[in-house]
């Protein structure tokens with residue numbers, strides 16, 4: 001046996017087996033162990049990593065600096081191995097480039113103790129455990145093609161529970177690679193049937209969702225993909241929600257509509273290990289859906305982002321196209337609130353001194369949206385007193401009895417237009433007096449208009465006057481018959 005501290009190649013011609021496509025580093029080490037003839041699992045770890053335990057961290061191992069040296073980089077340098085053959089790959093698009101660089105340094109060094117904390121994994125409900133998983137069909141195919149079943153990296157991604165290649169359910173291995181009593185190099189073909197855990201079958205939309213989630217997860221982590229900024233993802237999510245009519249007038253997400261659709265689409269996936277956090281979406285705050293779509297900038301576990309993407313987009317490519325359309329500098333407002341009425345609202349409030357409610361009414365804007373914009377744009381609006389009594393009530397009643405518009409009354413008093421309107425509509429006598437006064441004002445205005453039209457057309461007969469725009473002839477004939485008859489005695493008698 002080669003001494004643990006020795007160079008692997010000192011024993012003469014020596015060949016290291018290649019990594020299989022999509023194989024994890026741990027899997028390669030387990031195969032190496034089988035071929036090496038080492039009796040103890042720890043000896044293989046010592047040989048490869050210069051550490052008796054480093055190799056058994058099957059997800060995010062340490063000592064890769066020693067590994068690259070001992071293998072003379074025949075499997076690639078430490079960074080390439082981290083990026084392509086460990087679970088770090090899954091986190092790369094979702095964490096900053098500097099954090100990933102630090103993580104690679106950590107894995108190259110002697111301890112990964114705080115790595116999962118720094119990646120923010122234990123803080124999430126999903127946790128930091130990465131159980132070993134395998135697809136039974138891949139196992140059979142690999143066995144036939146290579147003589148051995150090995151661990152695929154794609155199967156180990158926390159949001160992948162269906163084989164992207166075969167659509168079969170992945171099995172979870174309950175044998176541990178590292179316990180206080182035992183270290184072991186486990187390969188899928190040595191796991192006995194009792195040690196495989198099968199999650200409940202998914203049916204209908206839930207099964208399709210799990211499959212889409214797996215495919216999107218694998219596509220998301222392809223090398224060369226851009227880093228996924230949570231702000232951009234949130235913008236894309238809001239834009240997609242907007243297209244489906246799931247945004248409220250205020251520009252906020254209508255969480256109730258979103259979570260209902262989500263619970264339909266993703267039915268049953270809460271029973272998949274590690275995905276039980278989706279149950280929270282049924283809560284009032286929309287659980288993870290709510291926290292991603294709100295302005296919460298904290299980095300979430302990638303599983304949550306990927307579940308959201310699978311819910312809103314057909315594919316990773318669709319999201320990328322969407323993100324490009326949003327543009328790198330797009331913000332939440334430009335996606336959801338690029339409404340010219342926002343500018344008009346600001347003008348009416350800031351320059352014309354209108355209240356928010358009056359400006360909203362004129363722009364046919366829902367009040368909730370106008371209030372939202374007014375607050376966001378810090379428009380100078382003040383809430384006027386809502387309570388109307390005493391002198392204020394008398395002033396309002398007087399103004400209304402003169403037939404003034406609510407706006408005119410509000411300008412003459414300290415009440416808001418809404419308060420005047422409310423007062424008018426809740427006081428029957430005031431309303432009746434206002435209607436009568438308004439009727440008289442309107443009648444007088446129509447009379448004036450009619451006389452103007454008649455003066456401009458001194459020889460016109462009845463039909464011509466009737467057809468002249470602005471003469472109000474029909475209205476006057478109906479409501480002010482006697483006056484009209486007196487103005488046009490000759491013509492009227494002819495009619």
Ligand SMILES: [Zn+2]
Pocket residue numbers: 135136137138139163164165166167168
């Ligand atoms: Zn498979």
